[in-house]
Amino acid sequence: MGMTLGKIAELVGGQLSGDGEIVIEGVGSLTEAEKGEITFLASSRYRNQVSKTKASAIIIGEEVELPEIPSIRTKNPYLAFAQVMKVLVTPRKLPTGIDKTSILGQGVKLGKDVAIGAYVVVENGVVIGDRTVIFPGTYIGDKAMIGKDGLIYSNVTVREEVIIGDNVIIHPGAVIGSDGFGYATEKGKHHKIPQAGTVEIRNGVEIGANVTIDRATLGKTVIGEGTKIDNLVQIGHNVIIGKNCLIVSQVGISGSTVIGDNVILAGQAGLVGHITVGDNAIVGAQAGVTKSVPANTTVSGYPAREHRIAQRMNAQLFRLPKLFEQIKELKKEIEELKEKIK
Amino acid sequence: MGMTLGKIAELVGGQLSGDGEIVIEGVGSLTEAEKGEITFLASSRYRNQVSKTKASAIIIGEEVELPEIPSIRTKNPYLAFAQVMKVLVTPRKLPTGIDKTSILGQGVKLGKDVAIGAYVVVENGVVIGDRTVIFPGTYIGDKAMIGKDGLIYSNVTVREEVIIGDNVIIHPGAVIGSDGFGYATEKGKHHKIPQAGTVEIRNGVEIGANVTIDRATLGKTVIGEGTKIDNLVQIGHNVIIGKNCLIVSQVGISGSTVIGDNVILAGQAGLVGHITVGDNAIVGAQAGVTKSVPANTTVSGYPAREHRIAQRMNAQLFRLPKLFEQIKELKKEIEELKEKIK
């Protein structure tokens, strides 16, 4: 299943330099690609490694100077590389069929070509769309609805009545629809608020390994279309997340917070409850967001502030020792002046 | 299963305003409740949304002015709402019976009306109390003891000899009794310290999804009565937690730390090992606690300090740019004075 470099250039809509007739048989990283493979330059900071690669060709960005080997230049080399991988890497064979050890409850409705692995438990009234694949050991609660072309890995829990759209990927160990953390405290005791709502995961969402998404107290916790969630993220009850967000590993979002479209929450950021984050906002890694973030804003630090301000503060922190010295000097000078005036 | 508003007012011990004869059929959030349902005002900051609700009645706090629709006023509207939900929301039907695919070891003792789901493995010598329900795919290790009226969700691991009290809820994917992180390092190599102790979870505790609680090296890691633990929390070996604490998502507590009663640890806070946190203390979100916290104290920031001090420091950080300017000015003035004196 090789392909000429010329054909690859056409496929990704890039600009070919060098011999378009060479045949590319596979893909590899800059340092590990072998002869006959194509690689790509993820970041210009690795430019000096290009001369050492054994790859036969390379995909580069527009700003990068032409390398010594045949290349394809393109606006988005990462995207181009993804397209090439889809063609040249043999796709993993997914399981097929309904394993005889899986347990399907009453009234379960399965679409065409659904695959259900060993020891999967699908409770009563669950609906699963065409071509969705469920790996071994996963649990799907009562009346959950799962769309088409989904991929649910092993040891996942989808609790009752959770709604999952089409083309959703859920990685191992994720828990969708656990109870929200809600208690009414009286005389020091915490009384559980029933968590009677659910979770809705819209089309094209990807959910990382061991992620936890709580069901709403009432209504729904919502993950918007095309949003991607990394491993070990926590999403509280009644959170609403917009479309095409990127939520990086170990982020925590507290209850009832509303997040717009195309928002990026970097790793380990934490957001308090009951705030809003506007469209296209970026929250820096480890930021502690204590109030709403306007659209198109980048915030960082704890408590999170506009990134430029946070950076300036950080720089000034560095200059604090100097500040203390300067004040000492000023004091001294004033004392000297006092002496002189006497 | 409707109920008149008057009866609901009685039930929650609240003060009725408006028509007590209207029948309430269900509950809903402020924005999603329908006609015939009751809602509640969780926070006065949502007061302006009350005029838009379609709910037929509302539960409010004592400080809130009377709304346009019939209402019940009460000290703790959240608690009142929880009470109403318990009456008006049809409770989820829990599984019953011992699934024929579950595996019970030798000498397992089950109380009355225990329910054990598909593919659950209960090892030798385990004791499970009356009415406890275990969902599919969960693993209970040798000689673990689980109390009455418990609810253990799917894909949970309770390791050997762990002791769990009555009325305990464990959400999916939680791991109770994993080895503590203990090594003796010699010449750069880390030699595992056997983790021969266990974990005791007392009555009324709730443990979130994908939480990890390590067993003690010797003795017990203890979670006190009525303490509630949110998702993805890490509790190290030999940690002792008191009664009625709230431990919010992604908190980490290092080994041998002792926490008092009614303590609140907000989201993503981290505590070093071998310290104590006194009763009623509050640790702010993302705080990094590096030394013991006295009772009745609120701390925040990194390293965690008394909250008022941390806040003042944060405010002053904001004024740093001004400080730098002021010092420049002072310098200038001193130079001018020097000139004049000459």
Add this chain to the structure above:
Amino acid sequence: MGMTLGKIAELVGGQLSGDGEIVIEGVGSLTEAEKGEITFLASSRYRNQVSKTKASAIIIGEEVELPEIPSIRTKNPYLAFAQVMKVLVTPRKLPTGIDKTSILGQGVKLGKDVAIGAYVVVENGVVIGDRTVIFPGTYIGDKAMIGKDGLIYSNVTVREEVIIGDNVIIHPGAVIGSDGFGYATEKGKHHKIPQAGTVEIRNGVEIGANVTIDRATLGKTVIGEGTKIDNLVQIGHNVIIGKNCLIVSQVGISGSTVIGDNVILAGQAGLVGHITVGDNAIVGAQAGVTKSVPANTTVSGYPAREHRIAQRMNAQLFRLPKLFEQIKELKKEIEELKEKIK
């Protein structure tokens, strides 16, 4: 299986004080050990508790003054205690045999005395080395290779083609080989980059409960020999970790970061992608590492700086209120000088 104190002193190579003929039957913590047991002093800060222990003997460090009870003095009391535990604590009986409910795919190769628990699924082409034990509910994907003397707890997921060395321990709920978080974004949409690489876990590694380790986009994510990983840690795609590192709970390491040997990452630390951390470096708890860390360096804070500098900055932060006052005073004095000069 008792042992005289004298024999124990020999075993650990320590210096005996007191009656070497007393027989020690077990081990216990300082506060919980009973008569006939040996305990140890983990930290000199617990020295004042020694007089209250019921233990019959104690292992202490070289700098600690001799206690009232018979003792063994040694350089590394923690290591000595681990050695004693291995002798005096009855080791947990591990499961044996291949459970009849486990499912082994085509071409699976099992070594001698492998134990596979109930409802374990081992896919086609998997190889498992001698004496490795797998607990119930765990999933091993296609062609994964697992070495000798391994211990894989319940509800673990090892995805396809992952390579695991000898003497590796994996705690419950861990996920090895999940897809890396890689997308090519075009016009606001995130296109998944196929994650075609794998993970290699080398000999002697321990992986905590609910840890997530992503497979590489191409090539391998690598965990070096003897490295120990605590619970709920996230390791991104293409990360390379050296030998004998300690990675404490809830740490997050972003994609393609390279970590040397004997590195310590303390709890909740976060590292951005594409950086390097040199041998023997220490990253403080909750530190946010935004750029490479040289070997033999300790960093802390956000953004992480050399620890001594970060500490000084923290101390100066504390003195900020005083600074503001001093500046006020200087201003006043300058005004007074101005007046006088007039």
